[in-house]
Amino acid sequence: MSKEFFLNNEKKEEQFSVELSLFLQELNFDSQGLIPAIAQQYDTKQVLMMAWMNLESIQKTLESKQVCYWSRSRKKFWYKGEESGNIQYLKEMAVDCDGDAILLSVDQIGAACHTERAHCFYWKVDGDHCKLETKSCK
């Protein structure tokens, strides 16, 4: 079981490593075979967006060094920026302590958000309201 893998190895020494193909099989995908992936701009550290990956999209991302998500709405692979040109070049991929979330360090070309905003988290809670922080460039 995947939970056991992460629990069993969390106290291993720094630099302890596992073969990638075996490691990926231990990830805690949900019942639909998906895992949430957070994209963070590698230099500014801005969190850009969150989307979903499956095993194959993770493999495509690692092979191509361009982030490939699984689109839940379109039910297909989605190389970020394949239509807009707003590609996410992969700098580093990390997995969390219980293997159920991925952190992608990326270099985002252009806007990360489909609204042409730099990032997707533009609704900000402000007291008893929630407001739009940044203007769409469209």
Next chain:
Amino acid sequence: MSKEFFLNNEKKEEQFSVELSLFLQELNFDSQGLIPAIAQQYDTKQVLMMAWMNLESIQKTLESKQVCYWSRSRKKFWYKGEESGNIQYLKEMAVDCDGDAILLSVDQIGAACHTERAHCFYWKVDGDHCKLETKSCK
């Protein structure tokens, strides 16, 4: 429908706002009433962890200014740090463009990870292996 709310309002002017109680009802919770929440240290911008919230845990977080998740394994509210003292003080809460992810800007007291590491994303893909980046302090 929530998707429509976000789509209909994404091109509104900057500073456009919605009453919080109404806004929260538009969030795209999954079939279990949950939404993924990313915690980011407000000053260093380090992504600390990802966990899950439901409507009530969001409300508890906003009221107390201490981050409260919903523990899927224990099926109960989980004020981060309630046992360890490693509290997350809320600085800002943001929601993404389609209302299905939350970004929490926090001030993390102590370690974010249950392994006593500063953050949870310590498995790093490195070529054809995945390795432990940082040592547990336990």
